[in-house]
Amino acid sequence: MITVYDVLRRPIETEKSRHQSGKLHQYVFEVAPQATKPQIKEAVETLFDVEVQKINVIVAPAKKGRRGRGRRMVVRKAQYKKAIVTIRADQTIDVFEGVK
Structure with a gap:
């Protein structure tokens, strides 16, 4: 059984998500x-x-990444699941506020 605290792992803070949180409330x-x-x-x-x-x-699908300078080492980045949550227009989530 998964608890409420185990569902959300971390907020994803990118330029696109910052725009979505400001304009679209996502x-x-x-x-x-x-x-x-x-x-x-x-x-x-x-x-x-x-x-x-x-x-x-x-x-998000798994991807191949490269690491190292001399011999290129190919590593596998694991897949992950993300959720885009839309909330009411008059509400905000404080986790995303003040992050530049």
Whole structure:
């Protein structure tokens, strides 16, 4: 059984997610791979005290990365699951505020 505190792993802070949080009231989180939309909604509403309107879930595929200078070492970056959470227009999530 997955708890509310295990669903959300970390906020994803990129230039695109910063724009989405400011203009579109959408916040991006990395979530547990087995988390479902109802579990994500419950976790966000419980932890941040906001009303969730919509959730989009994306599984980012695994990628090959390169490391090293001389002999190029090919490493595999694991896949992860992220959720784009849309909240009411008059609410904000404080985790994303003040990050530059």
